[in-house]
Amino acid sequence: QTLAARLPGYMVPAALYEIGELPRTANGKLDRNALARFEASPESEAPWVEPSGEIEVLIARLFGDVLGLARVGADDDFFALGGHSLAAVRLIARLSEQLGRKVALAALFLSPTPRLLARLLTGDADGDPQRDASQRETANDELQALDGLFDALD
Template identity: 40%
Template sequence: MKLRGLRIEPGEIEAVLSTHPGVREAVVTAREHRPGDVRLVAHLTAAGSDGPPGPAELAAHLRERLPEYMVPGAFTVLDALPLTPSGKVDRAALPEPDGGRPQAAAPFTAPGDGLERTLAGLWRKVLGVERVGAHDNFFDLGGHSLLMAELRSVLASDAGHRVSMVELFQHPTVASLAAHLSRSEGEPSAAPGADARERAEHRRRAGARRQQAAVRRARS
């Protein structure tokens, strides 16, 4: 299948999931979480009597072996996979995943101050989930690079916070991003025109170096 322009082999994800000692069977499908937002969902049955592994554990197991875009955004644990009369997995009968806090890596911690609550609200808007905790990872809640780009736009338009994609990747939780914004926006800004002057000085020095190199070539 193709997802967000990337070719994905569900069988490869299923094979890696099945190597986890707590997984007996696994089936991976693509489901439309919201209009235009298609996500991978893993359906599995547990092996042994210790109960199924948690979503965070399964996601970590996959990330050690597969790229991020092949990690499902949600996991559902079933007593048994639904089968067709011919004995094949009935993919149409697989249940929809829980949309509350899919694949949440940390126990829910309510956002703290006003900035954390603002960011959590924007995450809910972008991710389409019901609850976002202060320490939930953006990707563990079903986020991906396209949604992160949308989050960057919403942060600027709805909250007036302008951040780069690199900053969002470096601070993937509400708490860490709030702390980063508090630190960076509390620092004095550069003097007006400083960036332009720096670029002009860089061009001047580069031109001088080229001129010196031309003189040396002429003398040789």
């Protein structure tokens, strides 16, 4: 919780592991493959929620494709699953292609789960499926402007 209070959500580790000592290879170097095998214990994992709706299912599938995961739930955080800025750019490019419209990169940082991103993209953030297209366009325009700010910082 201390990290969550000081860091943006995408920088907070998804899990912390206490290990006796770092695994080493035969020649004494850090064994990165052994470290990669650590998994959260079942009692500490949040329950997996199946994605629902066409857009949410598409986003979950693309998360999995980009991150090399077989299964992504509706509430799985892109960055907690191992996503980083380059993977985010790939994801947004593929999502934009699939939807036939430009999706702002900032959308993923604001809504890093399939459920939240789907709601943002469909304008259903408050559960109102009748939200009109002009509101969605306004939100997308604002995200595009935020993307422009990110570009200006580079």
